[in-house]
Amino acid sequence: MPAISIIIPIYNVEKYLRRCLDSVLNQTFQDWQAICVNDGSPDNSAAILEEYAKKDSRIVVVSKENGGLSDARNVGMKHATGDYILYLDSDDFIHPQTMEIAYSLAVRDGSDIVSFTYDRIYRPQLMVRYKLGLDTDNVIPRRLHKKYDISKIKTRVTDDVFEYATERTHNKFNPKRKWLIKHCQVWKNLYKRELIADIPFIKGLLFEDFPWWSRVMLRNPRVTIAPLPLYFYIPNFGGIVLSAKQLRIMQSLCAGIADAYGAYVENATDYQMEKWNSNFKWYFIRWAFRKIKYLESDADFAAARKCFSELNQMGALSNPPYKWAVQTHDEIMKFIGK
Secondary structure, three states: OOOEEEEEEEOOOOOOHHHHHHHHHOOOOOOEEEEEEEEOOOOOHHHHHHHHHHHOOOEEEEEEOOOOHHHHHHHHHHHOOOOEEEEOOOOOEEOOOHHHHHHHHHHHHOOOEEEEEEOOOHHHHHHHHHHOOOOOOOOOOHHHHOOOOHHHOOOEEEOOHHHOEEOOOOOOOOOOHHHOEEOOOHHHEEEEHHHHOOOOOOOOOOOOHHHHHHHHHOOOOOEEEEEEEEEEOOOOOOOHHHHOOHHHHHHHHHHHHHHHHHHHHHHOOHHHHHHHHHHHHHHHHHHHHHHHHHOOOHHHHHHHHHHHHHHHHHOOOOOOOOHHHHHHHHHHHHHHOO
16 A cells, blocks of 8 residues: 555646656655556557556556546546545646645644645746747756755644635735645645545546645645745646637536535534635636626526526525625626516
């Protein structure tokens, strides 16, 4: 049984897959298994996975029919045996010390989650190069070669994840700004397997991270926050988020809001509900409603009204905490005819 199972969903990423897998093989921490879930990829990904599995027995390949990112992660979780879980998207890669740092801090602090971050210089750099028509495939981030002394890493340990997890934009004068767990991406954390084993991702959903992370927070995990740029996130220049119809994005966001809201109504304390409402829920409601301006057909508008009407009926549009949220609420009520 390895210390860490790293779950890697794979679909049409032959261009990036070797770099991703090499970043796992190059880890300074050795006690891991990589669950590579080939989600019916029609390109050369399967051959690359076979090549790497022959190279290292810690790489486990699971093949399945295409079911999407959530389904691939769920299948990977069923095959994972490690004490901790790390998610890695197959077009991204990680710093060589990612597992060493995260595992050491988890054991040291007895934490259920160790939260790090992604390199916020590398992604914008790639976006600029893409806009200019320059190469983006062979750019090596400067921070990839940084050596960290674990004994000198500054961290914060908390038993109140709601105090630090947020979608809000905090100004630079906020004393907690450095320690905030910003946004819901699942790949920015190491998780104790028993914490998340029975929380599946919703199959077929875009932005599936939001309802999943919302449910994870309800478990009251002990969290070590180490704001180090250990993950290198590649912009998906032509992927599903950029090319999907705006209606589908809106419907996915609304479905995620509905799922998470139901969980909070059933399980959250008043404090947890208030924090989640002000730091997460209304940011996703606003994001979803902004998609309205991209809709064109009467059928799309009807589908959008149905989504927001259902949220309103279940009470998910309650308690707008800010002036902009009140304005968004009023605009939604007007849109659905309330």
